[in-house]
Amino acid sequence: GEDVEQSLFLSVREGDSSVINCTYTDSSSTYLYWYKQEPGAGLQLLTYIFSNMDMKQDQRLTVLLNKKDKHLSLRIADTQTGDSAIYFCAEIRRGTDKLIFGTGTRLQVFP
Amino acid sequence: DTAVSQTPKYLVTQMGNDKSIKCEQNLGHDTMYWYKQDSKKFLKIMFSYNNKELIINETVPNRFSPKSPDKAHLNLHINSLELGDSAVYFCASSPGGGELFFGEGSRLTVL
Numbered sequence: 001g002e003d004v005e006q007s008l009f010l011s012v013r014e015g016d017s018s019v020i021n022c023t024y025t026d027s028s029s030t031y032l033y034w035y036k037q038e039p040g041a042g043l044q045l046l047t048y049i050f051s052n053m054d055m056k057q058d059q060r061l062t063v064l065l066n067k068k069d070k071h072l073s074l075r076i077a078d079t080q081t082g083d084s085a086i087y088f089c090a091e092i093r094r095g096t097d098k099l100i101f102g103t104g105t106r107l108q109v110f111p
Numbered sequence: 112d113t114a115v116s117q118t119p120k121y122l123v124t125q126m127g128n129d130k131s132i133k134c135e136q137n138l139g140h141d142t143m144y145w146y147k148q149d150s151k152k153f154l155k156i157m158f159s160y161n162n163k164e165l166i167i168n169e170t171v172p173n174r175f176s177p178k179s180p181d182k183a184h185l186n187l188h189i190n191s192l193e194l195g196d197s198a199v200y201f202c203a204s205s206p207g208g209g210e211l212f213f214g215e216g217s218r219l220t221v222l
Contacts, residue, residue, distance in 0.1 A: 033209045042214050043211070045210055097142075097161075099209045099211060
């Protein structure tokens, strides 16, 4: 389909790991991105992965990329209450300059 | 010294009115965007400008008219507002690629 799909909600206990999944559409996307949106704020770039990589780790964040299945995931280790936000994956479609966002996953962290 | 600033932050108006949202960035980026975020948090690209030139114009009603007086500013004017225009409008700027810097959003409510 045309949409970049994500599950809508994820609820985790503080200290556990969170895994947010994304299915994107363009297998030739060069970079794939993860953005975070806190309540009442704009989006902030968290991390990105180049398409020739399978994995990228950045402190508590791990990005996994499965190009065959066009599947991207973001793992947050030791999830904190400050991680509660909406997380968006995004891709730039081939032949365009358009950054297309996924449907967003609302992460709720409870004590 | 906010990087991407939008005004106003909140806008409440009647159907049929005309309104404008202003955006300024002090990051020296060449590219600026307008995105619309609906009540379900879906983000859709509306317009993109590169160095004052329109490069992306999605299927947005022509009641929406962007204007870029210089590369640091991208304003959005909306004529004949409709109920369905109620949303949060985000301005963003970019040095290129998928790294976008977002403003805090302008929440438009049409009554």
